[in-house]
Amino acid sequence: MDVRIYQPAKNAMQSGRAKTKTWILEFMPIAAERADDLMGWTGGGDTRKQLQMKFENKEQAIAFAKKKGLSYVVKEPKTRKLQIKNYADNFALNRIVY
Known part of the structure; x- marks a missing residue:
């Protein structure tokens, strides 16, 4: 599997669904990341994982993957x-209490 195509979920800090309409094509990592001994940072030699391509719909993303x-x-x-x-449902006489 070379790429993953998905639609991003909405952020937990937002109530709207503004940036969830696009489809994203992401490359899967080739090798595991490794820790740097000196600084302690995590990194690797795979630069494809930094690439994210956005498409308007799923069919365009699939067509791109097939073309390549x-x-x-x-x-x-x-x-x-x-x-x-509704707020009024909190005070209804027939409400179900859990």
Whole structure:
């Protein structure tokens, strides 16, 4: 597997879904990272892991991977459950208490 194609999840600190519409193509690491003895930093010689390509939809990302001859894995996003909650429901007579 050369690349991974996925749609990013929303940030835990945001309520909107602004930057979650794009699809990202990421290269998988070739070798494990290693710790530097002198500084203690983690690094490696693989520069492909720094590359992230953004596409408008999944089909464009798959077409790019096929065109370049890369094997790919598509990770589908989880569907979001629509929950409609009102403040007034906290005081309803027939509410379910957990």
